[in-house]
Amino acid sequence: MRQAPYKLYLPEDKLPTAWYNLRADMSNRPAPMLNPGTLRPLAPEEVYPLLVEELVRQEFDDETRYIDIPGPVVDYYKTYRPSPLCRAYHLEKALDTPAKIYYKFEGNNTSGSHKLNSAVAQTYYAKQQGLQKLSTETGAGQWGTAMAMACAYFGVDLRVYMVKVSYRQKPYRKAVMETYGAGVIASPSEQTQAGRAILARHPDTDGSLGCAISEAIEAAVGTDSCRYVLGSVMNHVLLHQSVIGIEARTAMEMLDEYPDVIIGCAGGGSNLGGLMSVYLTDKLTGRASPRFVAVEPLSCPSLTRGRFAYDFGDTAHLTPLVKMYTLGCEYMPHPNHAGGLRYHGMNPVLSQLYHDGVLEARAVGQRSVFEAAALFAAHETILPAPESSHAVRAAIAEALRCRETGERKTILFGLSGTGYFDMTAYGSYLDGTMTDHEPTDEDLAPALAALPKVD
Amino acid sequence: MRQAPYKLYLPEDKLPTAWYNLRADMSNRPAPMLNPGTLRPLAPEEVYPLLVEELVRQEFDDETRYIDIPGPVVDYYKTYRPSPLCRAYHLEKALDTPAKIYYKFEGNNTSGSHKLNSAVAQTYYAKQQGLQKLSTETGAGQWGTAMAMACAYFGVDLRVYMVKVSYRQKPYRKAVMETYGAGVIASPSEQTQAGRAILARHPDTDGSLGCAISEAIEAAVGTDSCRYVLGSVMNHVLLHQSVIGIEARTAMEMLDEYPDVIIGCAGGGSNLGGLMSVYLTDKLTGRASPRFVAVEPLSCPSLTRGRFAYDFGDTAHLTPLVKMYTLGCEYMPHPNHAGGLRYHGMNPVLSQLYHDGVLEARAVGQRSVFEAAALFAAHETILPAPESSHAVRAAIAEALRCRETGERKTILFGLSGTGYFDMTAYGSYLDGTMTDHEPTDEDLAPALAALPKVD
Numbered sequence: 022m023r024q025a026p027y028k029l030y031l032p033e034d035k036l037p038t039a040w041y042n043l044r045a046d047m048s049n050r051p052a053p054m055l056n057p058g059t060l061r062p063l064a065p066e067e068v069y070p071l072l073v074e075e076l077v078r079q080e081f082d083d084e085t086r087y088i089d090i091p092g093p094v095v096d097y098y099k100t101y102r103p104s105p106l107c108r109a110y111h112l113e114k115a116l117d118t119p120a121k122i123y124y125k126f127e128g129n130n131t132s133g134s135h136k137l138n139s140a141v142a143q144t145y146y147a148k149q150q151g152l153q154k155l156s157t158e159t160g161a162g163q164w165g166t167a168m169a170m171a172c173a174y175f176g177v178d179l180r181v182y183m184v185k186v187s188y189r190q191k192p193y194r195k196a197v198m199e200t201y202g203a204g205v206i207a208s209p210s211e212q213t214q215a216g217r218a219i220l221a222r223h224p225d226t227d228g229s230l231g232c233a234i235s236e237a238i239e240a241a242v243g244t245d246s247c248r249y250v251l252g253s254v255m256n257h258v259l260l261h262q263s264v265i266g267i268e269a270r271t272a273m274e275m276l277d278e279y280p281d282v283i284i285g286c287a288g289g290g291s292n293l294g295g296l297m298s299v300y301l302t303d304k305l306t307g308r309a310s311p312r313f314v315a316v317e318p319l320s321c322p323s324l325t326r327g328r329f330a331y332d333f334g335d336t337a338h339l340t341p342l343v344k345m346y347t348l349g350c351e352y353m354p355h356p357n358h359a360g361g362l363r364y365h366g367m368n369p370v371l372s373q374l375y376h377d378g379v380l381e382a383r384a385v386g387q388r389s390v391f392e393a394a395a396l397f398a399a400h401e402t403i404l405p406a407p408e409s410s411h412a413v414r415a416a417i418a419e420a421l422r423c424r425e426t427g428e429r430k431t432i433l434f435g436l437s438g439t440g441y442f443d444m445t446a447y448g449s450y451l452d453g454t455m456t457d458h459e460p461t462d463e464d465l466a467p468a469l470a471a472l473p474k475v476d
Numbered sequence: 477m478r479q480a481p482y483k484l485y486l487p488e489d490k491l492p493t494a495w496y497n498l499r500a501d502m503s504n505r506p507a508p509m510l511n512p513g514t515l516r517p518l519a520p521e522e523v524y525p526l527l528v529e530e531l532v533r534q535e536f537d538d539e540t541r542y543i544d545i546p547g548p549v550v551d552y553y554k555t556y557r558p559s560p561l562c563r564a565y566h567l568e569k570a571l572d573t574p575a576k577i578y579y580k581f582e583g584n585n586t587s588g589s590h591k592l593n594s595a596v597a598q599t600y601y602a603k604q605q606g607l608q609k610l611s612t613e614t615g616a617g618q619w620g621t622a623m624a625m626a627c628a629y630f631g632v633d634l635r636v637y638m639v640k641v642s643y644r645q646k647p648y649r650k651a652v653m654e655t656y657g658a659g660v661i662a663s664p665s666e667q668t669q670a671g672r673a674i675l676a677r678h679p680d681t682d683g684s685l686g687c688a689i690s691e692a693i694e695a696a697v698g699t700d701s702c703r704y705v706l707g708s709v710m711n712h713v714l715l716h717q718s719v720i721g722i723e724a725r726t727a728m729e730m731l732d733e734y735p736d737v738i739i740g741c742a743g744g745g746s747n748l749g750g751l752m753s754v755y756l757t758d759k760l761t762g763r764a765s766p767r768f769v770a771v772e773p774l775s776c777p778s779l780t781r782g783r784f785a786y787d788f789g790d791t792a793h794l795t796p797l798v799k800m801y802t803l804g805c806e807y808m809p810h811p812n813h814a815g816g817l818r819y820h821g822m823n824p825v826l827s828q829l830y831h832d833g834v835l836e837a838r839a840v841g842q843r844s845v846f847e848a849a850a851l852f853a854a855h856e857t858i859l860p861a862p863e864s865s866h867a868v869r870a871a872i873a874e875a876l877r878c879r880e881t882g883e884r885k886t887i888l889f890g891l892s893g894t895g896y897f898d899m900t901a902y903g904s905y906l907d908g909t910m911t912d913h914e915p916t917d918e919d920l921a922p923a924l925a926a927l928p929k930v931d
Contacts, residue, residue, distance in 0.1 A: 026487070026554070027488065027554035027555055028488070028554070028555075028556075028558075032481070033481035033482065033483070096565075096566075097857070099481070099482035099483070100482055100483075100566065100857045100858075101483075101857060101858075103483075110551075111551075111629075129584045130857065130858075131853070131857060131859045131894070131896070133896075170853075170857055173853070173854040174566075174854060174855065174857065192899070193648065193897070196899035196900075196903045196906075197859060197896070197902075199903075199906055200850060200853060200859065200899075200906060201853060201854065202854075395655060398586070398625075398655060398656060399628040399629060399656065399657070400629065401555060402552070402555045402556060402585065402586060402625055403556075403585075403586055404586045404652060404655065439586070441586070441588075441648065441652070441896050441897070442648070442896070444647070444648040444651035444652060444655075445651075447651055447652075447655050448651045448654075451651070451655060
């Protein structure tokens, strides 16, 4: 076995040329999306007024195992990929663990996260369809930045509805998007019916991802030239993110390494889904049995405390119904929650895998997440995003268990992004004002009770 | 010749194990530093109360061509190096130029710039000397962040005097430094004599790098446990930055490429000096004749309009006298200057090379710099630091000249960092409030007239 370097960058000729569609290898596939009016499975054509057509086809494609990455998307990928597979030698030493810790670092691009992998693909297909404009939402800002970068490159207009609390707390994120030519609107806004309705009920609201989605959808539906794009949850997003796992596996194989456990933070699930994708088939076919661990915030525990049910993707009920683990589309995390991963639902593929016992999940408090982040930053030198730090937290816990048991496990986790724009959250951790909020059953009850009645 | 990939990362076993000390190859070496009291050349020991001893030895070493990089520094380098050598295919296409544009990108680390290359080395030597504490200044924040990262890793306390205007405009930078455990003080402060003196004369001052240096020096001098470190201008910093050029040359040679012109932004000069270092010897020995171009801001034109004279490094006259191109240590750029590179002087090696006609220099207006930055960002997808964008501006100008002449030149420039924390400056460019200020001769006269009388 070759000694692992600190950072392994694949040569350009080993970069993926096709995405891996893990649904093709699942025996229990995710349930179909439903039309909320008829409660019948949607036909792809029904979604064309909302979404880019090729993305809809990918969303519905449960059969094609490998889907070619278009040439112009590959050309864009080459401006920031490969992302490095990193061996955490310094962290291992600090933890005094026999475990080998690897992480796939997706933060080395201006969006600061893995989101760009899907933004490039989505924008390319929109351009191919002749669309002039796209609308989307952004919470922490990574997705909006990624879309702004892709749209600047391909020459497509972009309107971003940015969750109001982020809009206020992250003026730099807004400025980056504007530098790439995007229009950025604080959500809820007065520009849409959905926004006005929420403002009428909650004039002082900080906004939510569900609400921003509603506004972005409304801006697209009923137009000829504009469609809506989103950066997580959907299966086509998971598909594009498979580049993470394909690169990771190629690099691990060059080192003759195979992970015992694969860990990722999970908000909508695309980062974890992308990382674990090419290893899943081993597990489903019995060739190997890596563990897969989703890490979510205690404040927004969709897998560990949500219900596996049909729900809307947005608060205004403009999306199709999706079968997933959900806290209910009206659920809002406690205002003091600063760790990201605020979405109420989870990608349908990951939801199904969790339901089938293939995927594990755990919820962690944000103070322990930032504690892990600071430790990681000091030793591995990278300042991780709060979201990614959930995975750091769980990877450290695994490594410490190995110290107890003496096992020399191989841990692979996804370091999905950097925290440079999340310093308000780091600040509240450092000054001690950050708290943990584990919602009570009573806190969760209203949004769960409001789930649509389908079955 | 192998087709250049978009990004070329050297394998770990080709990373530099020694720094290159370009002074060893110069026939006209930089003039010695002087003791400002006696006006006689300084002995190394005279500077030990101020600076880390090994760094002083490196500062005075004009003879040793290669200096081994200590193992722990190499281990740290491996957490973020190699930096990629990038081929700007997309920018070339956008410019419709026959030129081949390469850039060495140093922004893929949490400090966001090349500064970390020297911070790691300096902190290691301080730790070796048994020092418990370091003090330094930071302007835009990259150097302070780099020092905070290195000090967290090696376990050394750090106090950073941050130029007040940056302290106010870049709260995130401050928060990053604090996350890595550094203490950050807005300069001028009431904590030092130098700070109090400046506040007495200019209570509303935004601060300056020269003033922050004075405060950081005062915090170190006269203590046993603390020394002062700085991130540019000095020859030992240039030495550490030679890793940029060594890596770049190795990568270019793998592609069978040799640059016709090497371009870098120049504030204190360490980034350009590091990039061009290993090519300089070719020019000095007549083996090849690459052009070297320093790009500085119109608002702070130390090479193009300064004087080659002995000057202090700081406003309070606490440093030794250094022979360099300088605008005078009391010079302050116009308040509307947002493009970085604000230092009044230039590294002595680069100053000597400019004086000898080996290095070219040009000054550019900041609006044209940000225009180049936005073009670069859209096509190459990386958002460059304002400082680095000076080099982008000049590289684009070279490429456009090639379009006129049809020459297929090979351009290599230093993309020294990212602009994620500089969004206030980008904002003023985008909203049209940014202006260019070319100082008149009368503007420059007072600080030049105040230069110390040495010869």
